[in-house]
Amino acid sequence: VTVRHAVGVDVGGTKCLAVVVEIDDATGRLGVVAEHRVDTPATGTADVVAAVAGLIRDLAVPGSVAPGAVAPGAAGRVAVGIGLPGLVDRAGTLWAAPNLRIDGPMTIGPLLADELGRDLGVDLDVVVDNDATCATVAEWQMGAGRHDGVPVDDLVVVTLGTGIGGGVVAGGRLQRGHNGFAGEIGHMVVDPAGPVCPCGRRGCWERYSSGSGLAHLAGGRRGEDVVAAARAGDAEALAVIAEFGRWTGIGLANLTNLLDPDLLVIAGGLVSSADVLAPAIDAGFAEALYAPDRRPHPGLRMAELGEPSGAIGAALLAAGI
Ligand SMILES: [Zn+2]
Numbered sequence: 001v002t003v004r005h006a007v008g009v010d011v012g013g014t015k016c017l018a019v020v021v022e023i024d025d026a027t028g029r030l031g032v033v034a035e036h037r038v039d040t041p042a043t044g045t046a047d048v049v050a051a052v053a054g055l056i057r058d059l060a061v062p063g064s065v066a067p068g069a070v071a072p073g074a075a076g077r078v079a080v081g082i083g084l085p086g087l088v089d090r091a092g093t094l095w096a097a098p099n100l101r102i103d104g105p106m107t108i109g110p111l112l113a114d115e116l117g118r119d120l121g122v123d124l125d126v127v128v129d130n131d132a133t134c135a136t137v138a139e140w141q142m143g144a145g146r147h148d149g150v151p152v153d154d155l156v157v158v159t160l161g162t163g164i165g166g167g168v169v170a171g172g173r174l175q176r177g178h179n180g181f182a183g184e185i186g187h188m189v190v191d192p193a194g195p196v197c198p199c200g201r202r203g204c205w206e207r208y209s210s211g212s213g214l215a216h217l218a219g220g221r222r223g224e225d226v227v228a229a230a231r232a233g234d235a236e237a238l239a240v241i242a243e244f245g246r247w248t249g250i251g252l253a254n255l256t257n258l259l260d261p262d263l264l265v266i267a268g269g270l271v272s273s274a275d276v277l278a279p280a281i282d283a284g285f286a287e288a289l290y291a292p293d294r295r296p297h298p299g300l301r302m303a304e305l306g307e308p309s310g311a312i313g314a315a316l317l318a319a320g321i
Pocket of ligand 1: 186187197198199200204
C-alpha cells in the first residue's frame with residue numbers, strides 16, 4: 001500500500017479548521033480529501049482540546065464527515081498535526097498565544113492522545129508546530145513555493161493576517177531555530193519610535209503591514225473599507241495603500257538581506273485583497289531592496305492554498321514530509 005493519510009488541524013483565534021491529506025508515496029502526489037471546521041472555544045485549555053479532539057473524531061470514525069479517510073495504518077496509528085497561533089517549542093508546548101484563551105502553557109499532544117486514543121481505540125502520533133510554520137510547509141510542498149511543481153530550496157512565507165507570522169526554508173530545509181521560535185518576523189522592529197505592539201515593544205513590523213496595521217495607517221478605519229475605497233479609486237485610500245506597500249517592502253527587503261530567498265510568498269487573510277495590495281507591495285519592495293539594479297530580484301508571489309494552508313502543512317509535518 002503506497003497511499004496513506006494524515007490529519008491536520010489549524011487552531012485559530014476564532015476557528016479550528018481540520019483537513020485530511022492523502023499522500024501517495026509511490027508518485028509523490030499530495031491531495032486534500034476532507035475538510036471540516038468548528039468555532040474555537042474561548043473558555044480555556046480543556047475546551048480547546050475537546051474541540052480539536054471532536055474535529056479529529058469527526059474525520060476518523062465511521063459515519064463521520066470522511067468515514068474511513070483516517071483508517072489507522074497496519075500499526076494502528078494515526079498521524080495528526082496541530083498548528084497553533086503562537087510560540088511553540090520543539091517539544092510541542094505552546095508558551096504564548098495572545099489570540100487563544102488557554103490556562104498557561106499548553107502541551108496539546110498528550111492531552112489529545114489520551115482523549116482520542118481511548119475513544120477511537122487507536123494510537124495517535126501527534127506533531128505540534130506554529131501555525132505560520134505549518135502554512136510555510138504547505139505552500140512549499142503544494143502551493144506557491146515551487147517552480148514547475150518542484151519545491152524551491154530558499155523560501156520565505158509571510159502571513160499577513162490580524163498580525164504577521166512567517167516561516168523560512170533555507171538550503172532546502174525548514175528552519176525552526178534553537179528553541180523552535182524561528183520565523184517570528186512580525187516582531188522585527190521597523191521603527192523604534194512607532195506604535196506599541198501587543199508584544200509590549202514599539203514599532204514592530206506587524207503594527208504596519210498586517211490587517212490591524214492597515215487599519216492603523218488609515219487612522220482607525222477598517223482595513224476592508226480602505227481596500228474597497230482604493231478599489232473605487234479614492235485618492236486618500238490609495239495613499240494609505242501606497243504607505244502600506246512601503247512598510248511591507250521594508251520588511252521584505254530586511255528578510256531578503258538576511259536570507260537571499262529564491263521566492264517570497266505572501267499568505268494570510270490579506271491575500272484576498274491582492275488586486276489592490278500587490279502592486280503597492282511590489283513598488284515598496286523594489287524601493288527598499290538593497291542594490292536593486294545589480295541583483296536578481298526574489299520572486300514575490302501570492303499564496304495559492306488559501307485558508308486551509310495551516311491545516312494542510314500540519315498534516316504534512318505529521319506525515320513526515
Ligand atoms: Zn511586537
